[in-house]
Amino acid sequence: MVSQHGILYAVHLITNQFGNLVAKVCECLLRNGALTLQAIVRRTELSPAKVRNCLLVLIQHNCAQAFILEESVSGEDAGEPGKALTQYIALFVNILHRVRFSKFMDVVSKELGGSCGELFRGLLEHGRLTVKQIVDRAGANAKESTNTVQEDLGKLVMAHYVECCPAPEPLVPPPDADTKKRAKSSKVMVEPLTLEQRVMAVAMPSAMRRFSFVPNADQVADDQQNVNQPPSKDVGEKRKLHDLESDTALEEEVECNWRANFEELLRRLRHKTCVDTIKVRFDDAAATVLSAMLEASRAEEDKVKTANSVPLSLNTIYEEVVKNEKNHSMTFDHVRTCLEELSCPPTFVKTDDESYSIDFTKITEAAQSEEIESIVLKRFGETAYKIFRLLFRAGCLMETDKIADRIFAEKKETSKTLFKMWQDGYLLMELLVLCKHLNILPPAIKCYCICRNWLWAVQTGPSYGGSSYLLWKVNKRLLRETILDEMFHAALNLNLRLAHEIDQNKEVLNLPPDKREGPDKQKFDRLRNVRLLIHSSLMKLDDAIMLFHDF
Known part of the structure; x- marks a missing residue:
């Protein structure tokens, strides 16, 4: 679920770039989830034409996605019982990406050069473009040849910075009942996919089509003429989704629009964050080894989407390290020593049979912990910083006196700081009531000796001749x-x-x-x-x- 301030922030970004009407439709989708066109019209009180135009703007700039649910639609938003209607959902993550365009441009320009970066800028500005539109725009701005533009576009596609757009109205199946049963019976908590994740998983084309591009303008023009020939279907008849299977790969290529691949760009930014975190915690040599591992495992990371990178041998890592002229002074033993340091607790690199893989989750959690501790220090002071570090690393409930003893602070100051952090939502508080005569308590009260309503416990606990203790904990999630x-x-x-x-x-x-x-x-x-x-x-x-x- 998107938080209240997250929605307000996203709506503000859309307002600045597309105006109040588009922002009103976007806010309606963010607050209410997936809606049909008629439902949006009712909630926004705008005309259907205006709502349709706003939805087209959001879809063009990858901020919304249309889809059709496979199960029958019923209720107030349905036109006829059993008739599937097109619904629209806002893509909150893509809205946030609009702030990061300069960062994405920097990543592409540094790796592929200025001409590819300028071509990539056009996709960020316009959202989705066909090959012809990309060529026309680049030719008008820089007077470059068609072949040069298509070569640059091919480089962007090969690097996975540009991808083919998702299907316009995918048919989304209902959640798998077997998956739900396995999640309930499994000891490990598995969060079900959200509707947005299900929609995008179905809408995204196959990997072959997603990153397939043939840089040949003349061929594309000839194929476009073939595609424009009269279809075999009767005029006015809708194309079914299963009919797409009979289309040729060439027709799919011509019909494809292209857009920036935010997933790959975020992966690159995540890699940079991981390297910076290791550099601060260890040294430049360890960061160099980690960067080499990221580069060596990049090709396989798309295929194996897990919390860890693909396993790499020590020889492979060393070969990747010395590819850079700046790292020629690093010896084989130096690389092994760096890997051993990264493998020690907290484990940032996992070892298995002389192979090494990066644990992205551990590195991200370490970076998050540093960020939170910095916020606590600036907001609450040094005493709160010590308390938070103690509770965050302990991961369990601790009593006020014990906390004061561990951080060498006065109990009064510790209690004051704990309550302040609790009021701002940084800590959880529990009250433990210990009664001397448990047999005289009613069964209902016995079951709640540890209760969340601490005001009630303070009032009733002493009446039974017992004592109470405040316990504190950090709930990381x-x-x-x-x-x-x-x-x-x-x-x-x-x-x-x-x-x-x-x-x-x-x-x-x-x-x-x-x-x-x-x-x-x-x-x-x-x-x-x-x-x-x-x-x-x-x-x-x-x-x-x-x-x-x-x-």
Whole structure:
């Protein structure tokens, strides 16, 4: 579920880029989930034409997805019982990606060069483009030849930075009943897929078609003429999804629109975060070895999507390390020593039969812990920082006096800090009531000696001649959700502050540069500094949001 501030932040981003009407439709989808066109019209009180245009804008820019549920549709949103209707769902993750376009551009430009980066910029700006539209846009901007543009597009597709768009209206089957039974009977908790995940899993084309591109403009033009020939079906008859199986691969290629592959771009940013985390915790040599492992396992990572990278032998890792001229001084024993350091607790690299694999979950959790501890230190002070580190690493309930003794602090100050952190949602509190005469208690009260309603326990516990103890704990999952919601809130406030500053200085911005003198120039310089500071803060804050939400 998307938090309240997460929805407000996403709606603000859509408002800034596409206007109030599109944002209103997007907010309706974010708050209510999947809806039909008629349901959106009722809830937004907009005309069907306006809602349809807003949905087209969201779909064009990969912020929404249309789909059809396989089971029969009934209820107030259905036109006829048993008739499947097209529904629309907002893609919250893709909306957040719109803030990261500059980061994505930097990744592509550094690896593939400026020409590929400029081509990639067009896909980020326009959402989805055909090959012809990509060629026309690149030719109009840089006067490049068609072959050069298609070669650059081929490089982007081969690197998996660009992919074929998902199906426009996929048929989504109901959740597998056998999967539900296995999840219930399994000892390991398995979270069921959300509707958004199910829709996108069905909508995405096969790997062969997803990253298949033939850079031949003349051939594409000839094939387009063949595709435009009259179809064998009668005019007006709808194409069924199973009819797509009879289409040729060439027709699929011509009909395909292309878009940025956010999944691969996020993977690259996650790799960078992992390397930076290891560099801070260990040294540059360990970060170099980890970076080499990431590069060596990149080709297989798409095939094996697990929490760990594919296993690599020590020889393979060493060969990848020395490929870079800067690392020629590293010896075989030095690489082995770095791997042994990374394999020690906390285990960032797992070993098995002389092979090594990266545990992304451990590295991400370590980076999250450092981020949370930094927030606690800045927000609550050094005493709270010590308390949080103790409880976070203990992972169990601890009594107030014991916490005070472990951190060498006064009980009064410890209690005050604990209550402050509890009120802000950083800690969980339990009250343990110990009664001297349990036999005189009613059975119902016996069962709740450890109760969550601590006010009731404090009032009734002493009446039975017992004593009570406050116990404290860090719930890591709830804490991450709390931190993430606060980050969304902070990002929204920064965006609102930036909009306010720009609105207050419209007159100065509209002045020509040669007429900005005296007070006007001072206002313009101040606004420029404020904008740079806010943009820098937003980029750093978005790095933290990715760490808690996307990695």
